[in-house]
Amino acid sequence: xKLSRYAPRRRPRVxxxxxxxxxxxxxxxxxxxxxxxxxxxxxxxxxxxxxxxRSGSEPPSAxxxxxxxxxGDSNATRASQAATFGxxxxxxxxxxxxxxxxxxxxxxxxxxxxxxxxTMWFREHxxxxxxxTLRWCQMQASPTNGCYDAxxxxxxxxxxxxxxxxxxxxxxxxxxxxxxxxxxxxTRPSAGWNxxxxxxxxxxxxxxxxxxxxxxxxxFTSDEIHNYFWKARPVxxxxxxxx
Amino acid sequence: METRWFRRLGxxxxxxxxxxxxxxxxxxxxxxxxxxxACRGEPVVNPDTxxxxxxxxxxxxxxxxxxxxxxxxxxxxxxxxxxLAAESFAAGPSxxxxxxGSDDARRSQLSLIDVAGGCAWSVASSxxxxxxxxxxxxxxxxxxxxxxxxxxxxxxxxxxxxDAGAPVRVLPPIGPDARFGPxxxxxxxxxxxxxxxxxxxxxxxxxxxRLVPDSGAVVTVTDPxxxxxxxxxxxxxxxxxxxxxxxxxxxxxxVRGGDRASLADTAGRAVLGRDAAGRVLIVYESDPEGSAxxxxxxxxxxxxxxAAPPPGLRLVADAAWSGGAVEHPSAGLxxxxxxxxxxxxxxxxxxxxxxxxxxxxxxxVLR
Numbered sequence: 001x002k003l004s005r006y007a008p009r010r011r012p013r014v015x016x017x018x019x020x021x022x023x024x025x026x027x028x029x030x031x032x033x034x035x036x037x038x039x040x041x042x043x044x045x046x047x048x049x050x051x052x053x054r055s056g057s058e059p060p061s062a063x064x065x066x067x068x069x070x071x072g073d074s075n076a077t078r079a080s081q082a083a084t085f086g087x088x089x090x091x092x093x094x095x096x097x098x099x100x101x102x103x104x105x106x107x108x109x110x111x112x113x114x115x116x117x118x119t120m121w122f123r124e125h126x127x128x129x130x131x132x133t134l135r136w137c138q139m140q141a142s143p144t145n146g147c148y149d150a151x152x153x154x155x156x157x158x159x160x161x162x163x164x165x166x167x168x169x170x171x172x173x174x175x176x177x178x179x180x181x182x183x184x185x186x187t188r189p190s191a192g193w194n195x196x197x198x199x200x201x202x203x204x205x206x207x208x209x210x211x212x213x214x215x216x217x218x219x220f221t222s223d224e225i226h227n228y229f230w231k232a233r234p235v236x237x238x239x240x241x242x243x
Numbered sequence: 244m245e246t247r248w249f250r251r252l253g254x255x256x257x258x259x260x261x262x263x264x265x266x267x268x269x270x271x272x273x274x275x276x277x278x279x280x281a282c283r284g285e286p287v288v289n290p291d292t293x294x295x296x297x298x299x300x301x302x303x304x305x306x307x308x309x310x311x312x313x314x315x316x317x318x319x320x321x322x323x324x325x326x327l328a329a330e331s332f333a334a335g336p337s338x339x340x341x342x343x344g345s346d347d348a349r350r351s352q353l354s355l356i357d358v359a360g361g362c363a364w365s366v367a368s369s370x371x372x373x374x375x376x377x378x379x380x381x382x383x384x385x386x387x388x389x390x391x392x393x394x395x396x397x398x399x400x401x402x403x404x405x406d407a408g409a410p411v412r413v414l415p416p417i418g419p420d421a422r423f424g425p426x427x428x429x430x431x432x433x434x435x436x437x438x439x440x441x442x443x444x445x446x447x448x449x450x451x452x453r454l455v456p457d458s459g460a461v462v463t464v465t466d467p468x469x470x471x472x473x474x475x476x477x478x479x480x481x482x483x484x485x486x487x488x489x490x491x492x493x494x495x496x497x498v499r500g501g502d503r504a505s506l507a508d509t510a511g512r513a514v515l516g517r518d519a520a521g522r523v524l525i526v527y528e529s530d531p532e533g534s535a536x537x538x539x540x541x542x543x544x545x546x547x548x549x550a551a552p553p554p555g556l557r558l559v560a561d562a563a564w565s566g567g568a569v570e571h572p573s574a575g576l577x578x579x580x581x582x583x584x585x586x587x588x589x590x591x592x593x594x595x596x597x598x599x600x601x602x603x604x605x606x607x608v609l610r
Contacts, residue, residue: 040490040509060306098301103483104471104563106427106447110488111511111531124301126308128330130374130388131425132395139306160488166448183485184424184447 032175034204036165041114042209043083043162049118050088054096062138063122063150067095069196070154074162077197080206081234082162093117098124107134107148107185110157118161122150137188146187149194155180159202167201175201211235276312277323279354282362286355286405288338288382294318295336295358298567298584302326314567314586315341315358322587323361330372334431334562336570337378342385344373353385355405367403375429376403380437380457386413388429388442397426400442400455414453414461417444422467423451430563434475435515435523435573441475449485454498462498469494471563474515476523479541481506481515489531495541504543512560512582517574518547526558526576533557533582553593553602557582578602 043049051071053059059067071085078084102109102121106129111119125139137143138150159181167179176182177192179201186193198206212232219227294317302310311331316322317339327333330346341356353367353376366385367373372395376387383405389398397416404410417426423446430443430450440455450471452464470485478499484492490509497503507513511528516538518524524538526549536549536558552558556578559565567584569577571594579585579592595602 039492060303063306097306099566104428104430104443104445104450105487108487111490112488113531124303124308125306126329127301128308129427130390130395130397130429131427157488166487183449 032170032178032201033168034208035159035167035179035181035201037163037205037208038112038160038165040112041163043114045081045209045211047083047115049083049085049093049161050091051085051093051095051118051120052087052089052091054094054119057094057096057098057121059095059097059122060125060139063097063125063136066136066138066150067120067122067154070151070158073151073155073196074158074198077203078162078206079198079203081210082206085158093119095120095122097122108153108157110160112161120154120157120161122153137194143188145189148185148187152180152193152195153185155196155198156182156185159198162206164202164205167199207234276326279323279325279356279361279363282355282357282360282364286340286357286364286366288340288378290338290382292336292339292359293570293572295339295341296567296569296584297333297336297341297358298586299327299333299562300566300586313341313343315356316587317359320359320361323358325356330374332375333567334375334377336568338382339570340378342376342378344376344387346372353387353403366405371398375431377431377433379440380433386431386440388431397429397444400429400431400440400453413440413455414442417451417453420451420465423449428563430472432472432475432561436476439475441472441480443472445471448487450482452480452482454480464496464498466496469496472561473513473525473527476515476541481513481525481541483510483513493525493527495525495543504541506539506541506543507537512558512564514558514560514576515573516576519574521574528558550595552578553595556580556593559584559592 068087075084108122123134125136127134135147136150137147140147164181166183167181169175177199179199180195181202213235214230215233216228217231219229297313297315300312301308302312308329310329311327313325313327313333314322327345328347332344334342339359341358344351344353351369351373353373354363355366356363371389372392373387373389376385379386385403386400387403388400390396391398399412399416400414401410402413426444427447428445430445432441438457442453443450448470449467450469454462464480468484470483473481473493478497479495480498481495484494489511492508493506493510493513495504495506506525507527511531511533513525513527516524516526523541526536526538529535529537535551538547538549559577559579559582562568565583569584571577575594575596577592577594584592593602593604
């Protein structure tokens, strides 16, 4: 008797596995694991998070465009039911241009307050640091080597706001492009300087806690014997609804 | 008859019209930057001074950072504003003085502004880039960090006497370390008892610490999990973890014994304060929006609930977070709009005693 490809549809919706996220906080993270998770919890599944420009510290047009594109990048490549980002001038989540809450940190920074909101700040083009002068590629008519891609950095910040902590790379950094959310940002033209999609180590963490359903799947065939077993997959309707 | 009156009154009317036109065009213009006159004598750091404040704001030209506007004042004197170069800083206030550095791409110029006196001393000019500086605990010298003008290589930390004596190097340049990356900012601070200089060489997120006591050997803390400084109290270095944002854990490290204590898992801005008994506390925002406060002892063993910030205000932390500072008693917490001192300094900011929790207007108490 041949089994159909899919078993009769059962939908034992598995509860949100937040424990996985909690476990990832306390378990030492190894190189090339999924990104570690920040404490403070996650936003709701597919929660729509809106942002506006901070009054009095509004980013210049080129940076605004980069942030909007990064929000789109995050929505398009989250590969999960993580929150989505969009602009709304009435939002209570401001994105600013200046030092804001960055402290002594470098390029940009964020705050996240689950489940209500977040903020983001970008340092100003031309601000001088010990190593030299910060240049955003988007603020230059002809981007020069050594500039930072504001869209990549904004995507990194959106990843932090979701829940992602800095990826732990192999010592030789060969897996750098497997994650946008990095401790050290790269400048043009180093590999990974202009990543506009989440990497697989980012999305692996974003998928933690996703609602899944069980499906009976043919896993492999050996000696003409089909082997089937249960497998978890993201709930189909919710993924379609999110897309 | 009529033409004669026109001839007599015409020039006067025209002059009045011209004055009115000039007045109307300049009334809305920002006042021209203050250029402080030279102070007489040697700089005097008065340790009993309170109420002097400063605030830095970026000056932008179509989104490009071109300089910083420095506002200074006291709770009883009007605000003055100076324009500094893009590569510039302010520090203090220390004994009524605000230390500024401004680099015009050829030389770095250090000035000490006597805010109440309305004058300034030019205390140094260097062809190296002076990136940051503070008045030393002795009040008789300045500690400064420098980089090479051409290569931006670290040139170490130097002590410069205010009596025009030759600068002496306190610390050598910090070596490269891939775990921290290039140095973005060298933060300088003093321990809460003024006996130790704290030098934090911060990369994109993590900081290396060198602690220089008045007497004894330099202590180096190289831990890539440590981020920016909250303070040094006794042997305990209190710092955030290496986060790119808030909330962020706060930890304290016994720099002699190596014991590490977790003070807060999710903290916003934080400052050192003191309770009624004079005990040092780390007061921190217990949510990233700054709407709740908590305090802990430096060893993390005792946690104390602190009254929430006054409505609409949040904790004013150190200059790296607030872009400014005010001299106030160590038992007080300062609150301001958005966690900053208002542009006009004292107005709108509140000072609250850590022990009794009663907020008062900054300019009521700091006179």
